[in-house]
Amino acid sequence: MKPKQIDAVQVCKEFEDLLAPRLKLSALERAIYSHLFRHSRLEGKSRLRFSILWLANHMGVKGRSVRTAVRRLIHKGALRLIERSNLGHLVEVRLPGEVCVQRASRTEASGQDTLPGAAILDEMDFMRARDLRQAIHAREGSVCFYCLRQIPSRAHCLDHVVPQAAGGSNSYRNLVSCCLDCNSQKSNRPAEDFLRELYRERRLSAAELDGRLRALKDLAAGKLRPQVLSGEDAGCCD
Numbered sequence: 001m002k003p004k005q006i007d008a009v010q011v012c013k014e015f016e017d018l019l020a021p022r023l024k025l026s027a028l029e030r031a032i033y034s035h036l037f038r039h040s041r042l043e044g045k046s047r048l049r050f051s052i053l054w055l056a057n058h059m060g061v062k063g064r065s066v067r068t069a070v071r072r073l074i075h076k077g078a079l080r081l082i083e084r085s086n087l088g089h090l091v092e093v094r095l096p097g098e099v100c101v102q103r104a105s106r107t108e109a110s111g112q113d114t115l116p117g118a119a120i121l122d123e124m125d126f127m128r129a130r131d132l133r134q135a136i137h138a139r140e141g142s143v144c145f146y147c148l149r150q151i152p153s154r155a156h157c158l159d160h161v162v163p164q165a166a167g168g169s170n171s172y173r174n175l176v177s178c179c180l181d182c183n184s185q186k187s188n189r190p191a192e193d194f195l196r197e198l199y200r201e202r203r204l205s206a207a208e209l210d211g212r213l214r215a216l217k218d219l220a221a222g223k224l225r226p227q228v229l230s231g232e233d234a235g236c237c238d
């Protein structure tokens with residue numbers, strides 16, 4: 001399996017500051033997650049096989065407590081159980097961003113907007129890792145957010161709707177995938193102004209302009225949530 005590069009410092013911050021409190025992880029659950037993370041994702045492996053005895057020895061607590069904590073981590077989505085046998089547990093250790101997507105899906109399915117997943121997604125920096133940047137491209141489906149042209153994956157880029165110079169963040173609510181022409185033509189102007197210019201240049205119809213202005217509002221409102229890819233690198237340029 002090709003090792004996936006992660007920003008360990010950022011992952012630790014997201015785990016400590018966002019995921020652990022939101023999932024209400026106990027001290028033992030935090031310690032177990034950190035230990036499994038260190039032996040899997042930190043070494044470029046998404047999966048890890050371990051025995052409860054091995055984990056209990058490292059944690060210095062009884063096997064029964066460890067077994068319960070592992071079960072809870074699986075239930076809360078921080079670990080994905082792939083297999084349990086007499087060889088031990090085979091799990092996928094999910095990064096905070098991967099957990100939140102799963103929980104965000106549940107949020108959408110249940111029609112509630114206040115579950116933790118959505119809040120974690122809101123606070124994530126989508127420029128910090130390749131798979132997160134790729135998730136924004138995938139959300140747009142190979143179409144430029146502004147001019148609606150099909151764009152090959154080697155010719156797309158990410159644009160800050162509200163420019164960074166004006167305080168725009170790296171949230172999925174402020175990033176769109178667009179073609180290189182739109183990226184350079186828009187520059188630091190407000191996105192609405194740029195869309196109207198595309199309409200005046202007849203690169204967008206009136207209906208398309210309306211649709212794009214609505215999409216801008218949906219984006220800012222957090223309605224255009226990306227699906228964060230997990231596992232192997234998406235293998236696409238960004």
Ligand SMILES: [Zn+2]
Pocket residue numbers: 144145146147148149178179180181182183
């Ligand atoms: Zn474009």
